[in-house]
Amino acid sequence: MDQRVKKNRFCIKGGTILTFDDQNSIIEEGEVWCEGNQIIFVGSSGEFKNEGQAEIIDQRGKIICPGFINAHTHSYSSLLKGSVECDPLDLYMLKVIATGSAMSPREIEIAAMLDAASMLLSGTTGVIDHFSERPNLSANGLKAARKGFETAGIRATIATMFADKLYIDAIPLKRDELPDQVLAQYEAQSSPDIENYFSIMEKTVLENSEDRLTRVILGVDGPQRCTEELLQRTGEFQRRHHCGLHTHMLETKTQAVMAPDTQKGFVSHLLDLGLLDNFSSLVHFVWASENDISAARESGVTVVHCPASNTMLGAGVSPILKLREANIPVAFGTDGSNCGPPSLFETMRLGCFLMRLTDPNFEKWVRSEDILKSNLSAGARAMGWDGKIGVLKKGALADLICFDLSGHWHEPYGDITSHLLYYETGQSVSDVWVDGQRVVNNRNLTSIDINSVLEEAAEIRRKRELSLSIDTLQRIELQYPAFKKMIVDTLEHDFPIERRMPLS
């Protein structure tokens, strides 16, 4: 458990405060008073009468707002930057499975610390890590990920990813198109140990506590990658614990065509099995039909929009305006760092721009303030901290950031929220607090030594690349023709909805 001191009182004062409260109040030259890990006052300068000792932190000229929330990453991928090029998801997955498997606890911890460092330094204070440990989840691996996030000082919800089907059975691939030797290797693979998974989860979710920076929830890889038996068991677990669940959903057309019943769809099916409720989040939701959207609304889930990976991997454009019209909360995620940096500002900006291509009525375009608010409130909900983070108000947790918007990138100034959404890269973030702890001070991480993390990460990357066998690389090559045919055939195949952008 954390041994952090809870009761120090401090005041961040002098900046322009964007509260993102119910009225989206903006306070010029305001003050945020915190005690321990809680905000105890947000308002104008001089209104709060302090008694006793307090640290006063002058942030004059800066923007003070809640820390942003990255509602979908994969921490292991911070070690795989620059490893993917022009691959659609299904080919990308072959490489990820080969390069991201069998990590040691220390490698997992370093990956989590590195991802956390990038996020904290660019204004993200909360993250959902769709935690993948291949071939099987282990208690030590999960402990290492938690340690990495807690040491770095970021708030993390860890959704432990699992599936039990062979990868080739989760895609529309004809087995006989694979070379015999590759097929034989797939068939020789042992099944993931589901008993082990649920036994770790039974113990871990009972330990979830508001006193800890990290919490653990269920993390289905994707419904098409799970047997019916596994989905039923997951539903039973979720109904019993209500711990929360996070899953990839309908990312690509090759996934959409795998729905067992295209009329009903995956979302309705998971809803019937008891997997989905307001503690659940569906990531991507690109190839969602009207039925899927209705089922998502009925189930109370949050959708996590990942426009950067969806475009990088050519998956398509998620119908976000339709989701918003259906009153489904939409959070934002950067997805794995092998699809680009975990930069929420780039992600939100791209998501905002893509929405403008999907509907002719420009009066429905979403304004910058709404995009930022959607990130914060829906992100908090998906993390299981609804109303406690993503807002500056009395009683909320002290997860907040300061921007120094001086310099050529931002000046001269216009509308504040327009600056944050359309111009910011995360590089103007100067100071960050998570749970009342100052983890970035004047652009420097205080929680960990970033240089030693970078050094160790580079060494891990070098060693893991050297240990990748020629056989593994050849196996990927041998599968390429069958995968290419599957992807092209599926994309050309008639389907009731279109989510890519063929130009006529």
Ligand SMILES: [Zn+2]
């Ligand atoms: Zn993902």
